[in-house]
Amino acid sequence: MPRLTRLTPDTAVGASRDLLADLVSRHGRAGDMVSTMAHSPAVLGGYLQLSRAMGRAKLDRRISERISIAVQVRQGCGLCLDAHVDAARALGVDEEEIARAREGTSADPAIAAIIALGLRVHREPASITDEQITALREHGYSDRAIADVVGVVALNVLTGSFNLLAGLTPGSDTDE
Known part of the structure; x- marks a missing residue:
């Protein structure tokens, strides 16, 4: 059972609201992990940046x-x-x-x-x-x-x- 609640663009605040709103507008939704990470804009932003960066990795x-x-x-x-x-x-x-x-x-x-x-x-x-x-x-x-x-x-x-x-x-x- 989840220990932290899932946030939405309506329930998140500040930078997390903006990040979630952007994800939902581009992908139609934000999954459980990302929506839960929104409790910490630093963690969510860091995850999104690292994930995008690793999409450009040279490793197969x-x-x-x-x-x-x-x-x-x-x-x-x-x-x-x-x-x-x-x-x-x-x-x-x-x-x-x-x-x-x-x-x-x-x-x-x-x-x-x-x-x-x-x-x-x-x-x-x-x-x-x-x-x-x-x-x-x-x-x-x-x-x-x-x-x-x-x-x-x-x-x-x-x-x-x-x-x-x-x-x-x-x-x-x-x-x-």
């Missing part, structure tokens, strides 16, 4: 969704996990690779290496080694794609943590 979406799956399995946000599994399927990632992503790996060594980086960024970023970055470059990843992993993880930590705090669960509307 089929890979970033697998990183997201791996992170959300460990973080425990079922709402986010379901959204990222659905997104991976929509991008053509097969069920075996989705299952591997849940385990934090891939049959493709290059993808397994970048998922491992994502998990390390999530759990223990101080343990990232020069050798790990060199190996990613040898797999063909650019510095930009490697840096994008931090953005993918940061967005997952933000959304997953928020959903868990707010009590948003699978089966409710999602905008992850």
Whole structure:
């Protein structure tokens, strides 16, 4: 059961009202997470800006969704996990690779290496080694794609943590 109430452009105030009104005018609605984030204009604005920025990431979406799956399995946000599994399927990632992503790996060594980086960024970023970055470059990843992993993880930590705090669960509307 949600712990925080969902706001609308009519019930939100200040910057949150403007942000929600803009979202509703462009998309016809604002989902549960965004509507609940509206309690904090800083959190809502930050989420929207980071989400838009990550839409321009160099890292292939089929890979970033697998990183997201791996992170959300460990973080425990079922709402986010379901959204990222659905997104991976929509991008053509097969069920075996989705299952591997849940385990934090891939049959493709290059993808397994970048998922491992994502998990390390999530759990223990101080343990990232020069050798790990060199190996990613040898797999063909650019510095930009490697840096994008931090953005993918940061967005997952933000959304997953928020959903868990707010009590948003699978089966409710999602905008992850």
